[in-house]
Amino acid sequence: MTDTTDTIVVETAEKIFADLADPQTINADKTGQWIAPLWRALSESGLPLSWVPEDCDGSGASLAEGFAVLNAAGRAGLAAPLAETMLAGWLLAQAKIASPEGAMTIAPSHPKDRVTLAADGTLIGRARGVPFAQGADHIAVLAHSKDVVVIALVEAAACRIEHGLGLGGDPSDAVTFDGATPLTFAVAPQGFDQTTLLLMGSVARSLQIAGALETLLDISVAYANQRVAFEKQISKFQAVQHNLARLAGETSAALAAATSAADAISNAAAFDDAVFLEAAAAKIRCAEAAEKGAAIAHQVHGAIGFTSEHILHRYSLRALAWRDDFGNESHWAVELGRMVAKRGADDLWPLVASR
Amino acid sequence: MTAALRFDPIRLPPVCEELRKEVRAFLADEIAAGTFDPHKPQREDSDAPEFSRRVGARGWLGMTWPKQYGGHERSFLERYVVTEEMRVANAPTRRFFVADRQSGPVLLKYAPEHIKMDILPRICRGELCFAIGMSEPNSGSDLFAAKTKATKTDGGYLINGAKIWTTSAHIADYMIAIFRTSPPTKENRRHGLTQFLVNMKTPGIKVNPIAQITGQHEFNEVVFTDAFVPDDHLLGEIDGAWKQATSELAYERSGPERFLETYYVLTELVRALGPEPDTRGAEGIGRLVAQLHTMRRMSVSVAGMLQAGKEPVVEASIVKDIGTLWEQQLPHRVRELSAFVDAENSNHATLGELTAFATKLAPKLTIQGGTTEVLRGIIARGLGLR
Numbered sequence: 001m002t003d004t005t006d007t008i009v010v011e012t013a014e015k016i017f018a019d020l021a022d023p024q025t026i027n028a029d030k031t032g033q034w035i036a037p038l039w040r041a042l043s044e045s046g047l048p049l050s051w052v053p054e055d056c057d058g059s060g061a062s063l064a065e066g067f068a069v070l071n072a073a074g075r076a077g078l079a080a081p082l083a084e085t086m087l088a089g090w091l092l093a094q095a096k097i098a099s100p101e102g103a104m105t106i107a108p109s110h111p112k113d114r115v116t117l118a119a120d121g122t123l124i125g126r127a128r129g130v131p132f133a134q135g136a137d138h139i140a141v142l143a144h145s146k147d148v149v150v151i152a153l154v155e156a157a158a159c160r161i162e163h164g165l166g167l168g169g170d171p172s173d174a175v176t177f178d179g180a181t182p183l184t185f186a187v188a189p190q191g192f193d194q195t196t197l198l199l200m201g202s203v204a205r206s207l208q209i210a211g212a213l214e215t216l217l218d219i220s221v222a223y224a225n226q227r228v229a230f231e232k233q234i235s236k237f238q239a240v241q242h243n244l245a246r247l248a249g250e251t252s253a254a255l256a257a258a259t260s261a262a263d264a265i266s267n268a269a270a271f272d273d274a275v276f277l278e279a280a281a282a283k284i285r286c287a288e289a290a291e292k293g294a295a296i297a298h299q300v301h302g303a304i305g306f307t308s309e310h311i312l313h314r315y316s317l318r319a320l321a322w323r324d325d326f327g328n329e330s331h332w333a334v335e336l337g338r339m340v341a342k343r344g345a346d347d348l349w350p351l352v353a354s355r
Numbered sequence: 356m357t358a359a360l361r362f363d364p365i366r367l368p369p370v371c372e373e374l375r376k377e378v379r380a381f382l383a384d385e386i387a388a389g390t391f392d393p394h395k396p397q398r399e400d401s402d403a404p405e406f407s408r409r410v411g412a413r414g415w416l417g418m419t420w421p422k423q424y425g426g427h428e429r430s431f432l433e434r435y436v437v438t439e440e441m442r443v444a445n446a447p448t449r450r451f452f453v454a455d456r457q458s459g460p461v462l463l464k465y466a467p468e469h470i471k472m473d474i475l476p477r478i479c480r481g482e483l484c485f486a487i488g489m490s491e492p493n494s495g496s497d498l499f500a501a502k503t504k505a506t507k508t509d510g511g512y513l514i515n516g517a518k519i520w521t522t523s524a525h526i527a528d529y530m531i532a533i534f535r536t537s538p539p540t541k542e543n544r545r546h547g548l549t550q551f552l553v554n555m556k557t558p559g560i561k562v563n564p565i566a567q568i569t570g571q572h573e574f575n576e577v578v579f580t581d582a583f584v585p586d587d588h589l590l591g592e593i594d595g596a597w598k599q600a601t602s603e604l605a606y607e608r609s610g611p612e613r614f615l616e617t618y619y620v621l622t623e624l625v626r627a628l629g630p631e632p633d634t635r636g637a638e639g640i641g642r643l644v645a646q647l648h649t650m651r652r653m654s655v656s657v658a659g660m661l662q663a664g665k666e667p668v669v670e671a672s673i674v675k676d677i678g679t680l681w682e683q684q685l686p687h688r689v690r691e692l693s694a695f696v697d698a699e700n701s702n703h704a705t706l707g708e709l710t711a712f713a714t715k716l717a718p719k720l721t722i723q724g725g726t727t728e729v730l731r732g733i734i735a736r737g738l739g740l741r
């Protein structure tokens with residue numbers, strides 16, 4: 001993810017985050033006044049519809065560019081539905097459905113939830129833990145209809161949305177579809193199913209987690225170099241150095257797993273076993289890194305990092321919260337383990353080595 | 356960012372996949388011919404001189420070195436594939452591995468031309484085994500506390516002292532070692548050590564075996580009593596070995612051998628749990644495979660950096676830190692999960708035997724070639740903490 005177009009798109013995103021999503025400002029602003037100008041700038045840049053082709057009213061960026069933007073959003077601890085709108089646009093585009101303006105989210109976003117499209121054309125079912133549903137104008141839905149999978153676009157106002165608050169401080173809502181009639185729907189391409197959507201969402205979250213860890217590492221290193229205790233900078237204590245070295249290792253592992261999975265999906269013809277390995281492994285490893293990394297970052301910061309006033313939680317809690325969307329590490333570990341077991345012991349190395 | 360770490364998603368080019376097929380076919384033939392049993396990593400007879408020569412004949416030693424020294428001018432990524440396939444097959448690589456990974460590159464950089472012309476082609480043919488003389492009875496991780504002395508004499512140096520934990524010294528033809536040529540200075544305690552090439556057949560060298568808790572014999576104590584090393588066997592700068600050590604670390608610390616050392620227990624676990632494991636078994640396998648895949652992607656990424664001419668010392672240290680801890684913990688994770696294996700299963704005994712062996716081997720993995728603590732010190736320096 002180093003070619004020049006990637007860099008330009010990412011630079012655009014980073015500039016908006018720097019100008020309008022400064023963590024100190026947002027953290028101090030209890031009124032939420034920062035949201036509207038940030039979302040306006042993002043919309044004008046076309047970033048939320050990065051993954052929507054131009055003929056579906058999007059900005060037609062590559063998958064790789066979009067993934068790099070999500071990594072940057074993670075670094076910024078972005079508290080806006082950018083990833084959700086990008087994923088919704090991507091989902092709709094699979095069925096050649098054009099994306100409307102405004103914020104979107106996707107449902108279902110957890111493996112246990114299932115939405116169906118009834119014979120009368122209405123949606124039935126409930127999706128829990130849907131990120132940013134309460135602020136969304138539309139929801140992109142993957143639904144089952146008899147033997148086929150359909151992708152539908154529904155107005156958020158047509159659904160019952162119970163507000164919830166996720167671990168990271170962002171909306172995480174329950175969406176009940178009973179009776180909602182989608183604006184439009186179409187059959188998903190052959191082979192596209194809920195697992196495909198969850199894998200794509202998992203890679204998006206993996207890049208966000210890796211980004212949050214990058215910032216956790218940065219601010220923890222900076223803090224350790226600045227904070228004096230026992231008459232020296234705490235960065236001079238070997239115990240602190242070794243903790244930060246572990247944080248660097250976990251951050252590296254998360255980045256490597258996430259960027260590898262993003263690269264795999266960006267260059268894949270289909271969601272085959274190899275892409276499954278990459279995407280599932282990324283989510284598993286990034287979730288593990290989030291747990292270890294957030295703990296170290298907090299340990300280094302001491303009590304100040306536990307205050308709501310400090311920005312640390314904007315990254316640590318989001319990294320932890322993002323573990324749970326689109327299947328957590330336990331879910332994907334079971335699925336990956338089953339796939340490996342089914343292929344057999346002697347086929348494990350060839351699979352790993354094929355990447 | 357204060358601490359930019361990049362592990363770009365390097366993919367192995369098609370030439371590597373062709374090579375992989377060749378290596379697998381070669382290893383299958385060797386296994387069929389009875390050269391080694393891939394299911395017995397714990398075997399005693401891991402010194403296989405004929406196998407070493409056949410690997411050399413295939414062009415898989417000195418792969419990245421210049422042709423004028425018998426090398427093949429291939430990429431680090433190609434060498435990577437050969438290394439990982441040999442490791443996963445538990446091939447008997449002991450005789451050539453150190454020479455190919457570490458000693459050859461040191462000679463390429465620091466040895467005089469006639470030494471290079473003499474020795475490097477023989478490494479490439481799989482004829483030579485190398486040992487590394489670093490640790491001493493009272494200096495391990497603290498490398499620069501080494502005391503074994505090289506005293507100037509007519510036409511060379513006389514070596515007196517002892518090296519310890521020297522892997523393969525009992526079968527090695529040569530050793531690359533650091534010896535003290537001057538005392539350390541007040542300003543630089545690392546000053547005063549010099550790197551030498553030592554012919555192990557030199558009179559005055561005695562190799563004493565050291566038994567290990569695995570029951571294997573790799574380690575040795577090497578005692579030097581007025582052992583003569585000629586002037587042209589001095590490598591690099593007198594008193595300046597410390598300057599020469601660091602850049603090699605990226606080669607030494609990031610390879611597939613830094614996380615695949617106990618891989619066989621994972622294969623046997625998957626075999627024992629069968630095609631339809633219960634939830635706990637499936638989750639256990641899934642996590643281990645996710646971690647393995649991630650480390651391999653990191654390790655391949657470092658190989659890509661080496662190929663691009665970079666010196667990713669911090670990244671390589673991260674790979675070794677995470678990789679060796681993983682391979683060390685692997686037999687313990689496998690032990691937990693094998694509680695759910697049917698005892699009548701065909702490979703149950705093999706799994707138990709291999710897990711026990713890997714458990715005994717595990718402690719050394721985070722010690723050899725730079726301890727966890729040393730690696731974290733290097734990473735911390737890279738982060739700007741020291």
